[in-house]
Amino acid sequence: MAPGPPPTAAEAYRPNTYVSLPAELNSEAFDASPEKRRAEAERLAIRARLKLQYQLQLNNPNPPAVIEDPALLRWAYARTHNVYPTFRPTPKTSFLGALYAIGPILFWIAVFKFDRDRKEKLIQQGEYKRPFSVF
16 A cells, blocks of 8 residues: 655644744744734735835826835834833833933033142142132
8 A cells, every 4th residue: 555645844843842833833923813813904904005105106207306105204203203102111211311311410510520629739739820810
């Protein structure tokens, strides 16, 4: 009796106990709920509309001076003008905010103090004559 055709790679695949499944083969990734599928379809429809709008501008026989990519405009708006609704204060962002706000002030205080101390030391040693000042 002749054996049947050899099994395909998908049929022969058995998960390894020492290695996790790749994302493409993970059943949770492609067995999405109807809500996830609907949301994905809406996102794809928005992308298709934006792509069509850009291609219509690009292939216009009388093109405007500047061809704007609506998807890029939306991305730039979300990145720059719409930061605070999605901003999460974390210890890192709090530290960076304090560093950028207080850091330059502390730097200039230190620079002026060291310069003043250096001049005062030179004046006390007699190597620097204090300039005349009315104030």
